[in-house]
Amino acid sequence: MWGVSTIETATFGPARAWLGFRARDMTHQASSSSALVVAPHPDDETLGCGATIARKTALGHRVRVVIVTDGRRSHASLVIPAAELATRRKCEVIEACAALGVPQGDVVWLGHEDQRAAEHRAEIAESLTTLAAEMDAEEVYSPSPVDRNADHRAIGEAVRGLVRERNLRCAVYEYPIWFWTLRTWAGPGRVTGLSLARAGLGPARAALAAGVRLVRTDEFISRKHDALARHASQMMNLTGEADWETLAPSFLRSFFGPHELFFAVNEPNGERHG
Numbered sequence: 307m308w309g310v311s312t313i314e315t316a317t318f319g320p321a322r323a324w325l326g327f328r329a330r331d332m333t334h335q336a337s338s339s340s341a342l343v344v345a346p347h348p349d350d351e352t353l354g355c356g357a358t359i360a361r362k363t364a365l366g367h368r369v370r371v372v373i374v375t376d377g378r379r380s381h382a383s384l385v386i387p388a389a390e391l392a393t394r395r396k397c398e399v400i401e402a403c404a405a406l407g408v409p410q411g412d413v414v415w416l417g418h419e420d421q422r423a424a425e426h427r428a429e430i431a432e433s434l435t436t437l438a439a440e441m442d443a444e445e446v447y448s449p450s451p452v453d454r455n456a457d458h459r460a461i462g463e464a465v466r467g468l469v470r471e472r473n474l475r476c477a478v479y480e481y482p483i484w485f486w487t488l489r490t491w492a493g494p495g496r497v498t499g500l501s502l503a504r505a506g507l508g509p510a511r512a513a514l515a516a517g518v519r520l521v522r523t524d525e526f527i528s529r530k531h532d533a534l535a536r537h538a539s540q541m542m543n544l545t546g547e548a549d550w551e552t553l554a555p556s557f558l559r560s561f562f563g564p565h566e567l568f569f570a571v572n573e574p575n576g577e578r579h580g
């Protein structure tokens with residue numbers, strides 16, 4: 307019987323390569339634009355867009371990172387209470403953003419409770435509108451609602467709503483995170499041959515439905531590695547508890563290739579790509 311990580315490697319490796327083949331390279335545009343990066347939880351900014359953020363800041367473009375929820379529910383620990391975990395994760399994301407060239411003043415912590423983003427959707431949408439307008443952001447990077455995580459979905463849909471209502475007129479791209487796990491496509495049941503087939507079909511369908519874009523990681527990949535290491539609570543077992551999960555290598559592989567992948571939601575200046 308294959309393990310889930312083996313299946314993920316076998317499925318998502320070719321899926322990533324295929325999406326990369328179909329994607330339009332927007333590295334040039336990303337190298338010359340400011341951005342507001344919207345992260346549902348601390349670490350999404352690094353996983354989804356770390357190298358793109360590092361590229362922008364290295365070239366002198368402002369990046370503001372908004373962390374929407376406090377990440378207190380990533381682990382249920384008897385040693386570290388949820389509120390303390392949230393405090394740790396706030397420190398971790400400030401350090402991670404520093405590694406990507408984003409100063410602390412540009413890391414905005416909205417502090418909504420983890421897994422409750424949907425209950426605050428209007429408030430979150432208003433905060434994001436203000437934050438993007440204040441810095442006159444040329445691009446917004448937002449989580450993909452395709453990710454079957456309630457916070458990612460709620461926040462991604464809130465941003466799509468802002469685009470539809472024309473409250474956000476700049477370029478908007480979505481980045482996939484939980485997209486790269488079998489569970490997103492196979493659903494909550496047992497992993498079977500059928501779920502394996504779905505795991506391959508899901509990314510293919512999502513890619514066909516959206517314009518796929520890529521930003522090359524180039525030399526910025528090392529800063530992305532540095533940033534991810536700062537998310538210690540996600541990378542190491544802090545308490546020794548048996549159920550303290552860390553991000554699996556088979557999952558992380560999706561984020562450390564030759565490019566970061568995005569789905570285009572709004573491209574007011576489409577001619578700038580290429």
Ligand SMILES: [Zn+2]
Nearest residue numbers: 346347350458
């Ligand atoms: Zn997340």
